[in-house]
Amino acid sequence: MEIKIKDHEGAKIIAPSGDIDMYTSLEVRKKLLRLIDQKIPVIMVDLTDVTYIGSSGIATFVEGLKSMMSYSGRLKFFGITARVEEIFNFSKLDKVFDMYGSMEDAFKS
């Protein structure tokens, strides 16, 4: 799995690619928590190239969201494919995750 980290006007974009399962979620978690440790105020997760997400991947993002609440940071998602969106919806996480259609929408909100 490749995970790109990009800067965007004070925010960070984390862009994993491929499947996020029990194995690959460890790397996503490590990189996400490293950003959260730095108290980055806005972290945007680009899911454009994510083809599958299992419960371990979801748990990683829930943990990230909860950790960011401690310093009022915001975790935002964009580029969500139909399959990943359906998984988020089923998990009722569409109600707690901030999800946007594009990076610009996520950044501006």
Place this chain on the structure above:
Amino acid sequence: MITVPSHPKYLALVRAVTVKMGVQNKVDGSIVQQMEQAVDEACSNVIKHAYAGDPNKQIGVTLRLSRDAFEVIIEDSGRKADLASLKGRGLDEIRPGGLGVHFIKRACDVVELDEKKEEGNRLVLIKYLKVKRGNKDKRP
């Protein structure tokens, strides 16, 4: 049956085989995706709970496709699971963990632990397939 080591890096392989089985047999795409997820979650649970993270054990996965059903049997030789442990967290409870079981249950019409297995676990997952009347296509 395919047998893979209980290392999480082999989950991708098990998912790929599950998908291939469904696609080769023209199973509806949404069913294939949900079975892929169910098998992934079930094998992840074996690694996490039955083997407590030990990557050097074995997981057996048997896939069967008939005209009426997509069946996957997942076997391990680890710690016994009990049926109560097949309950996940409430979906409204937002916290990490406990979702895997929900993905398994939504994908499958039957989720059953074979009580007859003396050592380890045998989890039977079955998804019944809708067969159109008059469809002569017989799957292997």
